[in-house]
Amino acid sequence: MVGKGVATQYNGFATNYTNRQVEFYKSHPDITRSILYDTVTTNLKKKRVLDLGCGFGLDMKWLSEKGAHPYGVDSSEKMIAEAKEDPFGIMVVKDLSDTNFPKDFFDHAISRYAIDYVRDLDSVFKEVYRVLKSNGTFTYVVNHPELLKLAAQQDPELARSEKLVNLPAFNGDLSFTKQLHNIEDYLSKFVLDHFEVLDIVEGQEHPDKFPVPGKTEHTLDFLVVKLRKLYVADIIIS
Numbered sequence: 001m002v003g004k005g006v007a008t009q010y011n012g013f014a015t016n017y018t019n020r021q022v023e024f025y026k027s028h029p030d031i032t033r034s035i036l037y038d039t040v041t042t043n044l045k046k047k048r049v050l051d052l053g054c055g056f057g058l059d060m061k062w063l064s065e066k067g068a069h070p071y072g073v074d075s076s077e078k079m080i081a082e083a084k085e086d087p088f089g090i091m092v093v094k095d096l097s098d099t100n101f102p103k104d105f106f107d108h109a110i111s112r113y114a115i116d117y118v119r120d121l122d123s124v125f126k127e128v129y130r131v132l133k134s135n136g137t138f139t140y141v142v143n144h145p146e147l148l149k150l151a152a153q154q155d156p157e158l159a160r161s162e163k164l165v166n167l168p169a170f171n172g173d174l175s176f177t178k179q180l181h182n183i184e185d186y187l188s189k190f191v192l193d194h195f196e197v198l199d200i201v202e203g204q205e206h207p208d209k210f211p212v213p214g215k216t217e218h219t220l221d222f223l224v225v226k227l228r229k230l231y232v233a234d235i236i237i238s
């Protein structure tokens with residue numbers, strides 16, 4: 001799905017999504033956020049950090065508490081409006097594949113449950129590569145391909161014709177329309193040629209987070225990848 005379609009989706013339920021997420025994590029562990037925060041480098045003081053698909057800005061708040069300068073990008077004006085109610089840093093309405101920030105600008109980038117809405121993942125990886133400084137890291141959380149493939153069994157025609165899947169979330173109160181991807185899309189040739197893979201974590205959310213029919217105790221809900229932008233010299237040598 002392209003950014004505009006996602007913006008329509010999130011503009012439609014921005015406040016509901018924000019409230020639902022805040023309520024849900026009052027009584028359930030926020031597992032991917034804990035992993036994301038543990039995986040991101042600890043010294044963020046005065047570092048410029050980009051949050052791709054920042055939503056209502058919860059991770060920008062954490063970044064700011066860590067002493068970083070957070071920047072958020074999101075294609076949904078309504079989500080950015082939610083974030084601006086309690087602002088932590090600079091926020092812009094832009095697509096993830098065309099952020100308009102200068103090249104070599106950010107020390108780090110993060111993204112939680114956002115890049116998996118994008119059909120052409122390499123367009124995002126290329127943009128992140130452009131705006132990151134050499135050695136900067138990009139840590140992203142996405143829904144695991146095996147969860148989305150299971151959810152796709154509910155509407156095989158949508159999956160076949162559009163490579164899209166409706167993912168139930170938050171006890172089934174909301175549903176997100178995401179792109180179907182394979183692991184090789186998340187670790188594409190572009191990624192492996194331009195980044196070093198520093199970490200990969202797979203795991204499960206609380207069962208109520210993504211109640212997909214047919215899930216078992218072994219179904220993986222999420223994938224977390226931490227990349228480091230290679231020096232230009234590293235790329236020439238390899």
Ligand SMILES: C[S@@+](CC[C@H](N)C(=O)[O-])C[C@H]1O[C@@H](n2cnc3c(N)ncnc32)[C@H](O)[C@@H]1O
Pocket residue numbers: 002003004006007010052053054055056057058073074075076079094095096097111112113114115117118
């Ligand atoms: C599930 S929400 C996650 C928000 C936030 N990262 C969090 O974890 O709370 C996904 C966000 O990504 C944004 N998004 C998805 N695709 C996008 C794109 N192509 N360009 C910009 N924003 C996008 C959506 O508008 C939405 O706010």
